Amino acid sequence: MALMLDVDVRRKLAPGPAPRRVVLADLRFTMDDAEIVALVGPSGCGKTTLLRMVGGLDTELDGRIGWTVGARPVIGTVFQEPRLLPWRTVRENLALVRPPDAAFAAGLVDLLGLSHAIDLYPPALSLGMARRVAIARAVAVKPALLLLDEPFVSLDPAMAEQGRLVLLDAWRARRCAALLVTHDIAEAASLADRVLLLSASPTRVLRMVVVPEAHRRQGLAAGARFAAAAI
Amino acid sequence: MTARRPRAAPARLLRIAERVLPSLALLLAWEFAARWAGNRLFPPVSAVIITLAVEAASGRLAYHLGLTLARVAASFALAMIGGCALGIAMGRWRLLDRMLDTPLTTLLNMPALVTIVLLYVWFGLSEATAIAAVALNKLPSTAVTLREGARALDPALAEMAASFRVGRWAGLRHVVLPQLYPYGFAAARSGLALIWKIVLVAELLGRSNGVGFQVQVYFQLFDVTAILAYTLAFVVVVQALEWLALQPLERAANRWR
Numbered sequence: 084m085a086l087m088l089d090v091d092v093r094r095k096l097a098p099g100p101a102p103r104r105v106v107l108a109d110l111r112f113t114m115d116d117a118e119i120v121a122l123v124g125p126s127g128c129g130k131t132t133l134l135r136m137v138g139g140l141d142t143e144l145d146g147r148i149g150w151t152v153g154a155r156p157v158i159g160t161v162f163q164e165p166r167l168l169p170w171r172t173v174r175e176n177l178a179l180v181r182p183p184d185a186a187f188a189a190g191l192v193d194l195l196g197l198s199h200a201i202d203l204y205p206p207a208l209s210l211g212m213a214r215r216v217a218i219a220r221a222v223a224v225k226p227a228l229l230l231l232d233e234p235f236v237s238l239d240p241a242m243a244e245q246g247r248l249v250l251l252d253a254w255r256a257r258r259c260a261a262l263l264v265t266h267d268i269a270e271a272a273s274l275a276d277r278v279l280l281l282s283a284s285p286t287r288v289l290r291m292v293v294v295p296e297a298h299r300r301q302g303l304a305a306g307a308r309f310a311a312a313a314i
Numbered sequence: 315m316t317a318r319r320p321r322a323a324p325a326r327l328l329r330i331a332e333r334v335l336p337s338l339a340l341l342l343a344w345e346f347a348a349r350w351a352g353n354r355l356f357p358p359v360s361a362v363i364i365t366l367a368v369e370a371a372s373g374r375l376a377y378h379l380g381l382t383l384a385r386v387a388a389s390f391a392l393a394m395i396g397g398c399a400l401g402i403a404m405g406r407w408r409l410l411d412r413m414l415d416t417p418l419t420t421l422l423n424m425p426a427l428v429t430i431v432l433l434y435v436w437f438g439l440s441e442a443t444a445i446a447a448v449a450l451n452k453l454p455s456t457a458v459t460l461r462e463g464a465r466a467l468d469p470a471l472a473e474m475a476a477s478f479r480v481g482r483w484a485g486l487r488h489v490v491l492p493q494l495y496p497y498g499f500a501a502a503r504s505g506l507a508l509i510w511k512i513v514l515v516a517e518l519l520g521r522s523n524g525v526g527f528q529v530q531v532y533f534q535l536f537d538v539t540a541i542l543a544y545t546l547a548f549v550v551v552v553q554a555l556e557w558l559a560l561q562p563l564e565r566a567a568n569r570w571r
Contacts (some may be wrong), residue, residue: 138477158477166474170492170570179488180478204570224478 087116087156087260088137088228089149095132098143106132107144108285116227119254119261121271124281130264131163133286134230137262152227159221160230165213167205173216174201182223187257191219194256195249211242215249222253229254229261235270244303247274251300268314272298273306278314290314357539366543374528379547382524385441385513389448390505396449397456398498404457405464422454426512430519439520448512455508456501463497495567503560510552 095107106129114120122130135141137148139155150156167176182188192198195215205213214234221229234250235243247270254261265271271278272294280290298309341359348358369375404411404418433447467490475485517526525544532540 140473140477160474160477162470162474164470166470168471168488168492170567171488175488179475179480179484181480206570220478230477 084115084117086113086151088114089147089151090114090133090137091149092133092136092144092146094145095129095136095143105285108287110281110287112279112288112291114228114260114262116260117258118276119263119274121263121265121275121278122281123265123268123271123278124286125283126266128281128284129286130281131232134160134232134262134264137228138230156227157224158228158230159224159226161214161217161221161232161234163232163234163236165205165210165217167213167216167220169205172202172204173197173208176205176216177220177223180220180224183225187225188219188223191223191253191256194252195219211238211246214238214246218246218250218253222257225257226259229259231261231263233264233266236266243270247303250274268310269303269307271306272310272314273303274300278310280314355536355538357542361539362542362546365539366547369540369543370547375544375547378523378525378528378544379551382510382513382517382526382548383551385445385448385517385524386506386510388445389452389513390502390509392445392449393452393456393505393509394498394502397453397501398460398494400453401457401460401462402464402494405461405467411461418454418457421450422458424451426451426515430512430516434520441521444513444516444521448509448516451512452505452509456505459497459501459504460494463494467493492567499560499564499567503556506552506555506560510548 090110090112092107092110094105094109096103097106110133112120122133124130132141136144138158138160139148148155167173168179171179177188177192192201195218197212197215197219200208200212200216205216208216218234221231231250235246238246251274263271263274268278272292276294276299278292278294279288280292281287282289292314294309298305345358345360348356348361366375400414400418404414429450430444430447433443433450437443437446471489471493472485475489480489513524514526514529517524518530521527525548528544529541532538532544
């Protein structure tokens with residue numbers, strides 16, 4: 084494990100005309116190169132904004148997103164909505180991001196149970212399937228960092244649990260750093276190595292909780308128990 | 315699916331009949347009304363078709379129709395390429411939109427006849443002038459349609475493409491253009507209808523061949539039968555373009571729906 088990312092946001096303003104609301108203030112955290120960090124906070128607290136800044140989609144900030152590896156590494160993003168191209172098949176959607184290793188990408192398709200849907204257009208997929216395609220796409224680029232923005236929101240509990248298992252499968256297939264935004268503290272505790280609890284806006288880190296090795300990735304129920312006891 | 319299959323063939327026949335029968339009825343009504351009127355200036359459809367056959371046999375129809383179609387194709391291509399480029403650029407860059415909005419609206423409201431006459435006066439009665447004048451009549455409405463499309467591009471997909479570092483060309487091809495296809499088809503459809511009408515005006519005013527020129531010649535001879543024969547030939551060709559080119563292309567682009 085080596086330090087990969089050093090986030091230090093002194094101030095981030097909401098876009099739009101003045102007076103602009105302060106979204107993030109004095110928010111600091113670091114990430115190692117193979118850990119899963121979960122960000123948990125009330126809705127509207129700027130978690131998505133933070134992910135966009137880390138992903139380089141929003142560069143207007145007072146502070147810095149510091150990469151120890153130099154430039155921004157390869158990042159795979161799973162957005163809140165799947166954001167697939169509806170006019171391209173699943174196969175074409177995956178090809179769009181030019182996976183560097185075709186065999187690895189094909190293996191992911193099998194692993195995530197997408198083989199039978201590979202030639203379908205996204206409008207024909209259920210939301211759960213579309214989310215799995217989005218996860219496959221993000222992992223297929225062999226990212227150094229995965230950004231996950233509420234990837235299982237608005238799925239029923241069984242589908243969400245399946246999604247989490249699929250995500251962990253994909254993550255184990257290729258260990259990389261992952262930054263997960265969620266409002267569900269049990270989900271955070273069941274997936275992450277560390278959980279950062281965020282305040283309401285202007286957002287900063289209230290508390291950092293390390294999930295002990297024995298409790299890591301033991302399923303949602305174990306995550307919920309740990310969260311209830313320690314968070 | 316299987317339950318519906320036995321009915322599929324008759325349903326298809328019915329759909330074709332729905333399209334064809336009313337037109338056939340109109341043609342029959344025309345035929346009988348003209349025979350009843352018995353006036354040289356209102357010929358029956360059978361006479362028109364015979365004239366059409368005579369013109370076709372002489373080679374005149376193919377010559378004039380071919381020239382007109384070539385002009386339609388050239389000005390259509392110019393108007394679509396120029397109008398799409400301008401419209402997309404104006405939809406993406408607000409400064410350009412503010413700068414060009416007034417000239418575009420002016421051009422949009424310019425009567426076709428004025429554009430044609432002015433260009434003929436300034437640049438001479440040449441083939442290039444005719445084609446440019448027709449294209450200039452269609453370009454503004456294409457630009458306005460595509461500007462709407464470019465304004466409606468989904469920023470979420472653009473962000474996805476940026477986050478995955480999809481290249482400029484691949485992004486255009488897979489992310490941007492498919493969102494613009496419906497607008498492009500709308501512009502192409504109305505463009506075809508508009509352009510072939512304007513081409514005839516441009517031919518009538520400043521060319522010595524083409525359907526428009528022939529219409530003028532037969533107008534001077536008060537030969538309504540020949541005028542209708544050329545019109546009929548043209549309508550059939552444009553309708554065939556709609557059925558054989560535009561609609562299959564649109565279906566292919568909408569396969570995913």
